[in-house]
Amino acid sequence: MNETIDPSLIDWSRAQFALTAMYHWLFVPLTLGLGLIMALMETAYYVTEDLFWKRTVKFWMKLFGINFAIGVATGIILEFEFGTNWSNYSWFVGDIFGAPLAIEGILAFFMESTFVAVMYFGWNKVSKKFHLASTWLTTIGATLSAWWILVANAWMQYPVGMEFNPDTVRNEMNDFLAVAFSPVAVNKFIHTVLSGWVLGAAFVAGISFWFLLKKRETEFAVASLKIAAWFGLIASVLCAIAGDGSAYNVGRVQPMKLAAMEALYEGHTRQGLIALGVVNPDKEAYNDSTPPVLLKLEIPNMLSWLVGRDIQTFVPGIKDIIDGGYPTTNGLALSAAEKMKKGRIAIDALAHYREAVTEGDKERAQLNRNLLKENYPYFGYGYLNKPEELIPNVPLNFYAFRIMVGLGGYFILFFALVLVACYKNKWLSGKFLQWVGILTIPLAYIAGEAGWIVSEAGRQPWAIQDVLPNSAAISRLDVSSVQTTFFVFVVLFAVLLLAEIRIMLREIKKGPEGESH
């Protein structure tokens, strides 16, 4: 028993997965956001029949194509990693993960590949209506693909709609709708797609500001800016509202993630939300008396309200979650030690069940199957050596959360300002606003990546919340092999990214082609 896994294997496997996922996420949000903006612009062309819009949409479509070409299939590397580095996980999640990914693959292949071709090859060859429909269907296809990926991810945060089968050693889906439409999946989809829309709007606004800075293509730039500003403002406000829904869900199903995001060690009712602060590097243990956050600026009662829609809601801190005993909707919370005990009972029951089945002892098998089912919600806790292993990286989550939220607030102000500026043309010629607009592009990428850091690093140590920690999910590989592929990816991704940036900048400098009217 207890053949432990080298901690550096876990770290390298996680680093490799994070690198690939974060790289993949450089391309997906722009596909989602820019795709919709292009569809809106082409709709303007279809309605007005003004060739200006055709020229405009063709320019943005070119940049969309560059992003699509460099980004396409980068997600497949994640699937390679599942089979090699995360084989226990891949087997354990069974069809729950496989079904959404298969649907995503089929959708992506048939919808995107078919209609992307019409979008690029079909100008003047198919009817305007069919071309417009293809542009919309490309965008809708990409968005539906995102839905299934996010359903799979949401299930890892909130595993519902399944039952563990000790014979197959797999979680088997028993309620497809619960998996596909869990509140976490729905909210994650809305929040994530909206963040892609914000990025798309920031991208269009930033490049339009560059043209204004260079005093080129002014009519094109202002028209693009107006669409980006309206679209970006609506998307960023809706994204903030969806973000509130995410915080509510996290508080309900992943209280430790919320506590890490807030560096909250001892919870209270009327708990405030830290707007700004510095994580105290001197805090060494979850139960010492060192204050966790220095120089904090707090919004009173806000966290309690966010989590429970009532300022009297008790928000547990890290120490509360480890010690247990605080009120929840299901009675008093269990301590980490109690959960670890139940987890070990569940794993022992799995071992005894399989022994009993081999020996043909039906009664013992049934007894252990029942014991496993009863304790399965705590299965993953049986792999923990000490309660402290439950604590995610607090500074990482704390700062990533504030970067995401802070930039989210900034985008609302930015797009509102750009919108006003679009109708007061004088403002648009100001160099300050032009540079702010250009620099907003990287900020949108940073906000998106920070969001994923909160989502994924906040779930640690779990691969599947409460059920499977990373230490049990990974394959027993040599650390050196994972290190090798990590650095292979660093080189490959860097080359591809440089190629994209170079081609993208070259095409931006060329500007829209042909006459505008």
Add this chain to the structure above:
Amino acid sequence: MNPIRNVLQFYTEGFRNMNLGKTLWAIILIKLAIMFLILKIFFFPNFLKENHKISTEEKQDYISTELIKRANP
């Protein structure tokens, strides 16, 4: 004209008239070749198959043993 021939002609002409698209397709093909002919084959074999867990029963036994062995005693 035959609809299949129409579709083929649509794609053929589309590919033939590409400018930037040729560079992008070259990048896509090189990337796919690296991914499937190098990374997948040499660096990312299926771990279970690689460890001779071919049948479903062998895989189930291997995973259950791993999950049981790694538990905290």
